[in-house]
Amino acid sequence: MIAEKVPTPPAPPVAAPTRLIESADIFRGQNEILIRHAGAIYRMKITRQGKLILNK
Structure with missing residues (x-):
């Protein structure tokens, strides 16, 4: 028998x-x-607490 x-x-x-x-x-x-992404402009900010916020 051949496997x-x-x-x-x-x-x-x-x-x-x-x-x-x-x-x-x-x-x-x-x-x-x-930041420009897919033709839209986004704003990224560093808050006073050191966190990041991204808005369109």
Whole structure:
């Protein structure tokens, strides 16, 4: 009796690591920046408590 070879499924693709960006690199000493995304302008602010707020 000859055993049939069962094909092994291909390995799942390896996801690229998520990028980590320091907020200091984005804000560069400012408390507010503007971000353009898909044609819309967003405002990101650092609050007095050090939190981030994103508004459209």
